[in-house]
Amino acid sequence: MTKVSKILIVEDESSIRRVLKKILEEESSSYQVDVAEDGEEGLEKIKAEDYDLVISDIKMPKMDGEELLVAAKKLKPETVFVMISGHGDLETAVTTMRLGAFDYISKPPDLNRLLTTVRNGLDTSKLVVENTILKKKVNKKYDIIGESTPIVRIKEMIEKVAQTEARVLITGSNGTGKELVAHQLHLQSKRAAQPFIEVNCAAIPSELIESELFGHVKGAFTSAVKDRPGKFELANSGTIFLDEIGDMSMPAQAKVLRALQENMITRVGAEKDVKVDVRVLAATNKDLKKEIAEGRFREDLYHRLAVILIEVPCLNDRRDDIPLLLTHFVKQIANEQGTVAKVLTEEAIQLLKEYDWTGNIRELRNVVERLIILGGKEISKEDVELFANK
Numbered sequence: 001m002t003k004v005s006k007i008l009i010v011e012d013e014s015s016i017r018r019v020l021k022k023i024l025e026e027e028s029s030s031y032q033v034d035v036a037e038d039g040e041e042g043l044e045k046i047k048a049e050d051y052d053l054v055i056s057d058i059k060m061p062k063m064d065g066e067e068l069l070v071a072a073k074k075l076k077p078e079t080v081f082v083m084i085s086g087h088g089d090l091e092t093a094v095t096t097m098r099l100g101a102f103d104y105i106s107k108p109p110d111l112n113r114l115l116t117t118v119r120n121g122l123d124t125s126k127l128v129v130e131n132t133i134l135k136k137k138v139n140k141k142y143d144i145i146g147e148s149t150p151i152v153r154i155k156e157m158i159e160k161v162a163q164t165e166a167r168v169l170i171t172g173s174n175g176t177g178k179e180l181v182a183h184q185l186h187l188q189s190k191r192a193a194q195p196f197i198e199v200n201c202a203a204i205p206s207e208l209i210e211s212e213l214f215g216h217v218k219g220a221f222t223s224a225v226k227d228r229p230g231k232f233e234l235a236n237s238g239t240i241f242l243d244e245i246g247d248m249s250m251p252a253q254a255k256v257l258r259a260l261q262e263n264m265i266t267r268v269g270a271e272k273d274v275k276v277d278v279r280v281l282a283a284t285n286k287d288l289k290k291e292i293a294e295g296r297f298r299e300d301l302y303h304r305l306a307v308i309l310i311e312v313p314c315l316n317d318r319r320d321d322i323p324l325l326l327t328h329f330v331k332q333i334a335n336e337q338g339t340v341a342k343v344l345t346e347e348a349i350q351l352l353k354e355y356d357w358t359g360n361i362r363e364l365r366n367v368v369e370r371l372i373i374l375g376g377k378e379i380s381k382e383d384v385e386l387f388a389n390k
């Protein structure tokens with residue numbers, strides 16, 4: 001069965017409205033066509049119903065087509081708009097394209113052109129919807145699970161801070177979820193549609209870090225065979241996440257400090273500076289105050305980075321979240337493996353809740369994966385005792 005495509009025609013001239021409706025309904029039985037007489041009525045209908053495509057006249061009483069487009073895109077950004085432009089408003093038609101309209105057709109509408117545009121518009125609509133679903137799936141990977149007081153407090157903080165441009169330093173021991181916090185700060189920010197670039201500062205040898213972060217020009221050093229942008233440039237308009245910042249060498253810290261102070265970077269070997277617009281998030285499992293006292297971390301850089309501090313609590317301090325995390329991981333792993341999720345018995349959950357997890361949620365996830373592979377259909381307390389290795 002073909003999927004129904006819901007189309008709304010917003011047009012004040014009743015003759016054109018009727019003709020358009022008739023043409024579309026005759027073209028395909030899968031087109032379900034609604035009509036509205038002006039922008040205001042159109043907006044009410046868009047609020048109440050999810051349309052795949054809206055065909056809207058530009059000149060209309062009460063609310064014109066451009067206003068309708070802007071208001072509708074705010075409510076339902078994925079709605080595809082085709083504008084109908086009359087003699088005098090070709091320029092407006094071009095403007096509406098910039099405001100997110102898919103296409104425009106001129107009055108009186110040419111039949112073939114109209115049907116092709118509608119078909120193309122509906123194809124685009126399908127792609128946009130699929131894309132949104134995929135993005136949601138990917139973003140779900142970064143959901144922070146937990147309802148304990150410390151986690152709720154962290155989520156509230158993320159919500160407040162994400163909207164701002166403030167730099168954030170995320171601290172906490174290994175595997176507590178610092179990376180998830182950084183992803184959420186990006187996803188809930190205005191920069192969400194722009195790149196999120198992650199740099200693991202501990203994994204890059206100190207002699208390469210400058211080129212990795214700031215890029216290089218051809219010939220800057222032996223292996224620099226061509227110009228290459230660094231992570232700061234790649235993150236332009238978006239967010240850079242400097243993970244394990246406590247492991248960065250002192251010379252590299254000086255360069256990062258300059259980038260933060262001036263919003264400028266210089267590729268290794270280049271003469272000119274490049275302006276960058278990047279939000280900086282950093283994380284560490286080290287006690288940076290101690291690192292500063294021992295001369296391994298620059299105090300000025302610390303103050304640049306830690307405008308907002310988010311301390312992620314370790315799992316032992318939020319044991320109440322363990323059952324939720326267990327269910328989450330069981331589902332997530334079953335999903336990855338394409339199998340049916342197993343069930344943990346109450347006793348198994350209780351036992352896992354009592355173990356000493358230090359901070360590491362990654363370890364908890366590994367244990368769940370092991371239990372799924374080695375345990376029975378229903379994961380029992382005995383399975384936990386045998387395979388959890390705690």
Ligand SMILES: Nc1ncnc2c1ncn2[C@@H]1O[C@H](COP(=O)(O)OP(=O)(O)OP(=O)(O)O)[C@@H](O)[C@H]1O
Nearest residue numbers: 143144145146173174175176177178179180361362
């Ligand atoms: N609250 C949570 N809800 C769901 N999954 C979580 C949560 N916290 C951590 N995880 C999962 O645990 C693993 C480790 O988390 P993450 O990589 O964010 O930790 P980290 O603190 O950045 O670790 P590291 O210090 O080793 O870089 C990831 O698989 C992550 O998805």
